[in-house]
Amino acid sequence: MATKHRGVTALDRMRSRLERVDMECSACGYEDDGGRWRSTTDGSRVHYSHICPRCGRVRKRTYTL
Numbered sequence: 752m753a754t755k756h757r758g759v760t761a762l763d764r765m766r767s768r769l770e771r772v773d774m775e776c777s778a779c780g781y782e783d784d785g786g787r788w789r790s791t792t793d794g795s796r797v798h799y800s801h802i803c804p805r806c807g808r809v810r811k812r813t814y815t816l
Contacts, residue, residue: 762797766790769799769812776803777810792816 769788776783781803788799799812 762790762792765797765814766799769801773810773812774801776806776808778808779803779806781805788812 766788770786773788774783774786775781783801783804786801786804788801790800791798795816797814797816799814801810802808803810
């Protein structure tokens with residue numbers, strides 16, 4: 752697995768954690784070692800998403816601030 756740079760904010764650190772431990776697609780089992788989780792926020796929640804490059808499944812995680 753590729754080494755990822757850790758972020759300086761809590762949101763960056765959570766994305767780095769997801770990229771270290773949650774890169775296997777729950778639909779097809781593909782391990783996306785080079786993938787990235789995207790993040791957005793609406794001010795009260797942070798939404799992370801990852802699209803599997805093999806099957807296209809979108810996985811989401813939402814955290815309330």
